[in-house]
Amino acid sequence: xxxxxxxxxxxxxxxxxxxxxxxxxxxxxxxxxxxxxxxxxxxxxxxxxxxxxxxxxxxxxxxxxxxxxxxxxxxxxxxxxxxxxxxxxxxxxxxxxxxxxxxxxxxxxxxxxxxxxxxxxxxxxxxxxxxxxxxxxxxxxxxxxxxxxxxxxxxxxxxxxxxxxxxxxxxxxxxxxxxxxxxxxxxxxxxxxxxxxxxxxxxxxxxxxxxxxxxxxxxxxxxxxxxxxxxxxxxxxxxxxxxxxxxxxxxxxxxxxxxxxxxxxxxxxxxxxxxxxxxxxxxxxxxxxxxxxxxxxxxxxxxxxxxxxxxxxxxxxxxxxxxxxxxxxxxxxxxxxxxxxxxxxxxxxxxxxxxxxxxxxxxxxxxxxxxxxxxxxxxxxxxxxxxxxxxxxxxxxxxxxxxxxxxxxxxxxxxxxxxxxxxxxxxxxxxxxxxxxxxxxxxxxxxxxxxxxx
Numbered sequence: 361x362x363x364x365x366x367x368x369x370x371x372x373x374x375x376x377x378x379x380x381x382x383x384x385x386x387x388x389x390x391x392x393x394x395x396x397x398x399x400x401x402x403x404x405x406x407x408x409x410x411x412x413x414x415x416x417x418x419x420x421x422x423x424x425x426x427x428x429x430x431x432x433x434x435x436x437x438x439x440x441x442x443x444x445x446x447x448x449x450x451x452x453x454x455x456x457x458x459x460x461x462x463x464x465x466x467x468x469x470x471x472x473x474x475x476x477x478x479x480x481x482x483x484x485x486x487x488x489x490x491x492x493x494x495x496x497x498x499x500x501x502x503x504x505x506x507x508x509x510x511x512x513x514x515x516x517x518x519x520x521x522x523x524x525x526x527x528x529x530x531x532x533x534x535x536x537x538x539x540x541x542x543x544x545x546x547x548x549x550x551x552x553x554x555x556x557x558x559x560x561x562x563x564x565x566x567x568x569x570x571x572x573x574x575x576x577x578x579x580x581x582x583x584x585x586x587x588x589x590x591x592x593x594x595x596x597x598x599x600x601x602x603x604x605x606x607x608x609x610x611x612x613x614x615x616x617x618x619x620x621x622x623x624x625x626x627x628x629x630x631x632x633x634x635x636x637x638x639x640x641x642x643x644x645x646x647x648x649x650x651x652x653x654x655x656x657x658x659x660x661x662x663x664x665x666x667x668x669x670x671x672x673x674x675x676x677x678x679x680x681x682x683x684x685x686x687x688x689x690x691x692x693x694x695x696x697x698x699x700x701x702x703x704x705x706x707x708x709x710x711x712x713x714x715x716x717x718x719x720x721x722x723x724x725x726x727x728x729x730x731x732x733x734x735x736x737x738x739x740x741x742x743x744x745x746x747x748x749x750x751x752x753x754x755x756x757x758x759x760x761x762x763x764x765x766x767x768x769x770x771x772x773x774x775x776x777x778x779x780x781x782x783x784x785x786x787x788x789x790x791x792x793x794x795x796x797x798x799x800x801x802x803x804x805x806x807x808x809x810x811x812x813x814x
Contacts, residue, residue, distance in 0.1 A: 363429045365418065367714045369496040369674055370426040371728075373418065375766075378729050379466070380603050380788075383495035386463045386762045387503070387775075387784075388455060388611075394480050394487040395752025397443060399517055403510050403752075404441050404476060409524040410509070413497050417471055432472055439471065443478045450483040452611070455490065460609045462492045463762060463786065473497055487754065499674045500742035500761065500775070501665055511749035511756065591727075592734040596656040596682065599646055600769040603733050604790030610799060611760050612783040614806050616776055621813035626691045628698035631741040633809050634774050634781070635660070635683060635701070636693040638739055641805025643685045645798055655682040656736040659768060662705060664713065677713040678766075679704045680735060690808045732767035744776040760784040772802075 365373060375381040408414040416429040448454040458479065467473050473494035480487050498506060512518065595601050616630070623633035639656065646653040657680060665675040681704050687693045740763050749756050756777075762784040763773040769791035773784045785802070792798045 364421065365426045365428065365496065366674070367426070368677060372495060372766075373427060374725065375728065375732070376466075377725055379605055380765075381729060381732055381767050382466065383764050383766060384463055384467070385493055385495055385503075385764060386459050386609075387491045388459050388760045388762075389489040389491070389751065389756060390452065390455075390758040390760075391487045391489070391751060391754040392757050393485050393754045395478070395754040396517060397478065397752070399752040400478060400489075401437070401441060402520065402523070405437055406523055407506060407509055408435075408437065408440075408472075409526055411506070414472055414474060415526075418469065418473070418496070435472060440474055441476050441478075443480065445481040446479050450481055450486075452482075452488075455479055455482070455488045456609045456611070459490050459762065460607055462490060463609065463764075464605065464607055467494060486757070489751070495764065496674055499661065499663065499665070500740060500763075500773070501663055502675065503761070504742065504744055507745065508749075511745070511751055512753075513747065513749060515750050515753055515755065517753050592657055592680070592731050595734050595736050595769075596685070597642070597646065597651075597653060597736050597769070599649055599651045599653070600736065600791040602790035603767065603769075603788055606789045607765070608787045608789050608792075608795050609762055610785045610787075610795065612785065612799070612802065612806070613758075614781045614783070614810060616779045616781045618810050618813045619781055619806075622690075622809050622811075623694060625812055626694040626698075628694045630781075631774075632694050632698040632701060634741055635697050635739045636690060637806040637809040638737065638772050638802065639683045639685045639693060639697070639805070640690055640808055641798075641802035642737065643688070644804045645792075645801040646685070648797055648801060652686075654684075654686045656685040657681075657734065658683050659735045659738040659766070660701065660704070661740050661763075678738075679707065691812055694809070694812075729767065735766075735768040738763060738766065738768045738771040740771070740773045742773065742775045744782075746776070746778060748778060758782055762786045770798075 372381075372383040376383065412431070413429060415432055415435045417432045418427050419430045421428050446454050446458075448457075458477070462475070462477075467475075474497060475492045477490045478487065479490060482488060493503075619633050619637075620630045623630050626633070628636075635658065639658075642656060643653060659678045659680050662677050662679050663675060664677060681700050683700065684693055684696050687696065740761075742761060744759060758780070759775055759777045760782050761773045761775040763771040763786065765771045765786055765788050769788050771786040773786075775782050775784065783802075785799075787795055787798065789795070
């Protein structure tokens with residue numbers, strides 16, 4: 361049977377009928393010098409053979425089945441992997457401009473959902489790799505797993521192992537789409553009946569033996585579902601309300617040990633200090649515009665990845681909660697965010713995110729889009745590579761990830777590399793038209809959090 365998209369990926373795929381809600385991820389890898397191009401090409405060739413989705417495209421299925429992954433018989437590695445020389449002065453800003461344009465462009469949906477460009481000619485002989493992929497291919501942690509198949513731990517390029525065999529394109533069967541759809545619907549129905557048969561006796565037994573506890577448990581699950589899918593009718597911010605198709609990308613770096621120490625002194629984790637710093641920056645930004653702000657709505661990816669999961673793939677769910685942007689004390693802000701984020705990570709609905717996503721796929725697109733566009737910001741913390749690495753013999757100087765805004769005013773993604781927290785800032789310029797002011801405010805937000813470490 362064809363491999364159908366997961367409900368959560370189907371949800372994001374369908375949302376892209378509104379270009380403001382695209383799930384395009386862009387990462388930038390800065391290298392000390394130009395790498396061995398043949399080696400880079402070989403590594404991406406190997407990755408595309410190991411991970412089927414890198415040679416597959418998404419095609420529509422016969423309703424009501426979701427879209428499915430289909431092998432691209434016309435897959436051309438040189439379409440997805442390119443090499444160019446930088447225009448302009450060769451600064452990081454020039455690279456970020458190229459990444460910005462890539463982030464705003466949709467994919468050719470007749471092909472696999474990734475593109476990579478090696479940029480030569482940066483100042484001081486440096487180079488950069490701009491990687492663009494759809495979130496359905498992989499999440500942040502999966503991307504780091506894939507990157508470890510791209511990088512080396514030393515400057516010396518190891519001996520080449522034989523490339524994996526290319527997958528053979530399956531021959532389309534007559535009425536194959538209809539047969540796969542029928543099988544999918546049958547398996548869905550069978551799964552529902554099996555689940556009902558499994559849990560109905562247990563619920564009946566518990567209802568008789570422990571009626572109060574059973575009712576309380578059912579109410580807790582219902583409340584958790586509501587918190588997960590609840591509508592948001594307006595942004596928390598009265599200032600950053602507009603949305604557009606234009607983006608601005610920028611970067612900022614902070615010390616990972618210092619940010620972690622600030623978090624620990626307040627009883628939180630690194631992610632809590634990170635979100636608190638971004639929230640503080642947004643508070644300062646509102647103050648600069650003489651606008652009062654209270655709680656803001658944040659979307660935060662929660663990883664559902666298990667050790668047994670395959671490399672790559674999208675194994676996250678987006679959870680929304682409110683953060684106290686009006687709290688001026690960074691220590692109190694960290695503590696409050698730690699409590700709220702911990703509650704979100706223990707939501708009873710997390711094991712059922714695919715089922716909930718399937719329910720949301722039945723909702724009108726305009727309704728879901730209106731909910732997403734009322735989120736104030738998205739914050740994502742991705743544990744990166746803890747040791748220096750090399751690409752094609754060239755040392756990796758820095759790595760940045762730019763997650764999609766998906767309707768929010770800004771997405772700030774933290775990707776660690778050795779002892780540096782690299783922030784990729786993706787701003788909707790209609791919501792935040794004065795980026796220079798916003799950047800100063802974000803820096804101020806991190807400064808007040810980092811000061812807790814000393």
